Amino acid sequence: MNGLLHTACRKAKDFEHAILRVYKELDATLRTLIPTKSVVLAFDGPGPLAKLLTQRKRRNKSSKASKYKLSGLHxxxxxxxxxxxxxxxxxxxxxxLVASAKFKNVAFYISGADVAGxxxxxxxxxxxNLLQNQNDEKIIIVGGDADLVLQGLAVLRVKDLFVYAGKDMSQHPSSRKAKGKSSPSIVLSMWEVVRSLERLFPGQSQAVRADLIVLMIMNGNDYLPKVRGGSFESFFRAYKKVKAMIGVH
Structure with a gap:
């Protein structure tokens, strides 16, 4: 939800306007991705110390030169x-739930910023927690954070798990085209990622999946700094060379 909030705040005049913009984005998202069982709205809560230090640096920069009409500090x-x-x-x-028949059998779960994590x-x-009872669900995680791919790879027991990095769905496609701001949506299937790994490393995709998570962490995130002098692409090239050498010997 925080990515959506930042988008809303950029053009919001005040709190009420920001809420209306969030409603508009949620409606657009749920029109594109129609839920059948559950909708989870999760806000960032208090994080661990490593994340708090990163956030403090960001807040200090934001307080000096905020790019939002409604400050992102909120x-x-x-x-x-x-x-x-x-x-x-x-x-x-x-x-x-009351006004729309299409949500009749849908449960909403909301975790506010007062809940840690x-x-x-x-x-x-x-x-x-859902997988403790069933593992045949189709799940779509919506967000633009690259860490979602990493976290999606770590979920082993769901075949139909997708990460959706949506465009600004509240705008009509014709208006985006007219402004020259075409931004296609990206839907990434974790199952297809694993299949691609299987083609590259036959019979080793599950082990490589875990290695890939480590390589992505080496590229840096909110908790750990990026390994200097490298990128995910260079790490992965080196990884493939090492795997090839191991395969030869």
Whole structure:
């Protein structure tokens, strides 16, 4: 949800306007990705120390030169705005459940900024809890964070798991085209990623899947700095060379 909030705040005049923009984005997302059982809305809550240090640096920069009409500093656990946003999403869910027949059998789960953990981590934990009872579900995680791919690879027992990095779906396609701002959506299937790994490394895809997670972590994230002098592409090229050498010997 935090990525959506930042998008909403960039053009919002005040809290109320930001909430309306969030509603618009949620409606557009649920029109594109029609849920049949569950919708999980997870906000970033207080993070571990490593993430808090990163956030503090970002907040300091933002306070000096904010690029938002409504300051991005409001999107911080513990602020009145985040409390209001959680309540607004609860109202949104209740209204859709009552007013729309297509949500008749859909359950909404909302985790506010008062609950510790990043939104992406909360969703992965929710998936793991779901898998205790069933593993034949089709799940789509919506977000633009590259870490979602890493976390998706770590979920082993779901075949139909997708990461959706959507465009600004609240705009009509014709308006985006007219402005020359075409931004196609990206849907990444974790199953197809594993199949691609199997083609590259026959019979080793599950082990390579775990190695790939490590390579992505080496590229840096909110908790660990990037390994200097490298990129994921260079790490993966070196990895393939090492695998080839091991295969020869």
């Amino acid at each position: 999107i911080t656990p513990g602020t009145k705005f985040m409390q209001t946003m959680r309540e607004a999403c609860e109202y949104y869910a209740a209204l859709r 990043e939104g992406e981590i909360k969703i992965i934990e929710w998936i793991h």
